[in-house]
Amino acid sequence: MQTSGKMKWLWLAIGAVVMLALPQLVTSSFAIDIFIRILLFSFIGVAWNLMGGYAKQLSLGHAAYFGLGAYTSTIMQVNYGISPWIGMVAGGVVAMLASLPIGWLCFRLRGPYFTIATIATAQVLMLIFLKFRDFAWGAEGTTIPNLGSAPLMMQFEEKSSYYYVVLGLLAVGLWITHRIEESWMGYYLVAIGEDEDAAEAVGVNAPKIKRDIYMISAFLTALAGTFYTQYIYFIDPATAFSFNVSIEAALVSIVGGIGTLWGPVIGTVLLETTSALLQSWLGSSVGGIQLTVYSLILMAVILWRPTGLIGFASDVYHRTLRRKPARA
């Protein structure tokens, strides 16, 4: 959109102030919990969107990196007493390294079969962690020892502190996305997403670009894994490598606007708010209602507005306010 430079900074500053003030204004822990979920899944969506949105490498296996991040920091903390702040970065590095062989295998396939291969890798990792009972507690998982207020161990008494941590993560994710969008890499990614063969024909080193963006995407997703484990004080293979994480990462990006900076955030706000409303109306007694509604929203977006809510908003904006057709 043609927002001028100064206006953009103004909006960004207003947004930042609102986001920073929010947990002070709204003190209900139920609401803050929802805010944290929204920020967390926005961040995971932003990480997914780098690879799935811009380069259209549609992974449904990002739980692999979420889980690796969660397990790396938890193993370091519980077994060796190392701070999760260090563990978080270590988890990111582990995920980055793991993305190399996983990418080497999965990028041999394209389109839907790439998607299937990524599902398989996340499942294999979950099965492996179910088997490792000696240092990773097997299927029972483990609870994180509660130290009360210990900011150096990423443990806080106030829920709002977790809010600020995940807000910071999201800001980093958006900043990285913005930098990539404006760099040569962003253009290469979009070219690969449009038509990989054509991109290679004009000299884009597609395998290298895909490998690099997969590493960045995996690194960021792993940070989310560490945060989530610290937030819920518990880890087991089923939650760490949950297929739902992989699904939601892709869903929020597609519903919001695939391959756009703010798409994952907008998608998460819609989906998580819907889910919270459903829960408060119906209670959590009706199993499956959340994903039923998610899948209906996803189908509606794909059939009627494949550019997502951002594309929809941009169309409406141009038609009504500017009386000009949207960009072709």
Place this chain on the structure above:
Amino acid sequence: MWETLAQAVINGLLIGGIYALVSIGVTLIFGVVKIVNFAQGEFVMIGMYISFFLATQFGIDPLVSLVVSMPVLFLAGVVIQHFLIRRVLGPNDMPQIFLTFALSLLLLNLSLMLFSANYRTVHTSYSDSAWHIGGLYIPVAKLIAFAVAMALSGLLWVFLRTTDLGRAMRAASQNRDVAMLMGINPNRVFAVAFGTALALAGAAGSLLMPFYSAYPFVGQVFVLMAFVAVVMGTLGNVMGALVASLMMGIAESLGIQFVGADSGLIVVFGLLLLTLAFRPSGLGARRGR
């Protein structure tokens, strides 16, 4: 030792017949319509629930309810192809992948809401009977399921080889554009392919019911196997999918027997990853369009 080995191979082969029905459906849709149906497993689940309700409400044997589940799912396939899939056919992968994926999520969670997560079983007169041949144990229900699955696969093969519609489907899978130039109506061919694939999934569901529990997530077990088999058996190839499915069944059963009860899936995924590592060129490195 040899008896254990032979028993594991037989167990795997028998369940592999069911995997084959699911994989043939996946590969048929991929070959003709050029999309991957992520919801294929959910149609196995629906086939199971159809047989379950016919058995509990009307006392109809699951094997007889095949004549209900197959046509119902064929019609469902034609409708889904016509109203949903047709709208996303094009060069873009994203809508195709996520439309069938959304369909899978929808069916799975709807059945979770309607039927709850409980396991449903149907007990038939032959559910517990088995033949003993020289120390080997062959459960009758699984043997019937295998035999019917192979017969249906054979019928499909004959249909694809000898009928005009079958030839049109094979032509469309080899080159859609040229097939259309030769006067083949793509919408009809796609609808029949999608319907046939779903009918096979429904058949798999009915055949499973005498010896397998129905629950909302049951399809996921079968669809993962099918995806691996379809990748291994070369995308879009019906015979390849059949052979690969039987091999997958045997590999899974050997994994359970010799590595551990929860190792079946690791063996199967391991096979997929090994195939990708060492024989990727024949396995979809080339785009099927």
